[in-house]
Amino acid sequence: MVRKMSVPDMMFSVANYLFLSLLVIVTIYPFYYIFIYSISDSFEAQKGVYLWPAGFSLESYKTTIGLRGLPDAALVSLMRTVLGTIITVLSCSFFAYLITKHEMPLRRLIYRFVLITMYFNAGFIPWYLTMRAYGLQNNFLLYILPTALTGFYVILIKTFIEQLPQSLEESAKIDGAGYFTIFTRIIFPLSMPIIATIAVFAAVAQWNTWFDNFFLVEDPKLQTLQLVLYNFLNQSNSIANMTTQEMTQNAEARTMTPQSIRMTITMLVTLPIVLVYPLLQRFFVKGIMMGAVKG
């Protein structure tokens, strides 16, 4: 066969490569820009930063990390990500296991009861009032309890458990192991591929969620990083005022523009995602494929 490219094919190829390169630049440049701005000298950067950092200084990181409230917020974000992910993974997987047991009475009814929650929503005010009635306002549990049982994850894990070989579980049962033992010793370890996928889904969701914080948590000790950044961007909240306050108090910080601090906080919130990104990509793609198969 002729390996030579026809002229229109050739033109298509060139255009395609150019277009996709442009797409890569449009996607990556904003991240890159924030990065070089954050490591630039604050006042040099104000004159314009495009491809290289203007001067080099890590002062903005020092100042930002020293901002009152920021280390707390980082801790809250980390805690909600770690604890939220653990509780979600454990409850979804154990529930999914129970649902695979055919000897459970009302099994289908219970499964549907949980799955249907994916498709309706009571609305904002009913949600708000219910959370307050539960005492979850200004409460850390607000971050981790409502998402503990998520229908979509249950589907994925249940599908996975159902295709595991039955024989292992049978023999454990003959040896007298109860459901809980079988789950912790056999099912959970064997389900690691799907568990890891769910864990990554849940962790990204936890790290990125902020509306619960925005609407129901005012306690400065329970703010998440996302909301600190949001408040800073709006220049409307105490954090923003705190920054200017700190800046006037602290001689060192006076060499810092608000833009530099904004870029630096953005970097600090984005960095964890970028660092685990290769991992995310692999598990997310796997998860969405399984989701697509299941519908």
Place this chain on the structure above:
Amino acid sequence: METAYETKKQSPAKAAPKVKRRKTGTFRRDGIKLLLMAIPFVLLAFAFHYVPLFGWIYAFFDYRPGIPLSQAEFTGLATFRAMLSDPEMLRVLTNTLALSFLAILTAPLPLILAILVSEVKVEWFKRLVQTTSTLPNYISWIIVFSLAFSMLSSEGALNQILMNLGIINEPLNILGNSDRVWSVQTMLLVWKTVGWSAIIYLAAIVSIDSEQYDAAKVDGAGRFRSIWHITIPSIMPTFLVLLLLSISNLLSAGFEQYLVFTNVMVADRIEVLDLYVYRLGLVLRDYPYSTAVGIFKSVISVLLLFMVNGLSKRIRGESII
């Protein structure tokens, strides 16, 4: 009644033949144990998804925060009637539908991107495009806002570059332009989601039997004809499902996106249904009306979902939900 009860009791044993040989007594005790273990999860789902539904009752009373509901006057459907004559409602619905339709119009973009990426033969470049274009999917709208602000605000990088090149004299006000807000927001949405949505199509393309392409080549079909006659028909079912799903989400135009990108200049044209519900509820403290608008949205969304599901069954013989 009797027979229905009997069959219900029989069916689990039938479905799990391996436990048949065990005594019914153990079987039932196991069942009770499982049921007890499942109860906390049922309660969890009930507490966080079903209990809020009882809050719908606020829409039927003249409730004010601070006074107990029992002392509030029952107003029946008056709140819903008021909703129909609310001019704000019309504006908010227009915004919601406009932004949703624009999003639906961009639905072919991920498909096109997937085709373009699949045509790339240089492996590292392919991976580069895939990795970078999906990155925005993993960041929150707050980060997107921060990035957009540093690029597009009046002191942002884009304006600085354009001014330095002498293309413009005055900075463009991209994020505060009321006339352009719908298209700007749609572009931001595409920026965040296009790479990720393309992955689903890419997977569908990879699973196409390569013999089809070889056969087409033998028959003298060029690149475009292969794309048109093999690639596109193979990913059409996936496209249809996603399109139908986006139609069922018509009234749920991205709350977080418009909340972070709202400002005084664009507020009127960016306020979607969800934002209106929030403003009515938490800013204006009109709980009954806010709840009523929320009910309106929820009911229509569920109806749309059923409709779309029925449509999918009719077209593909398969349901979405």
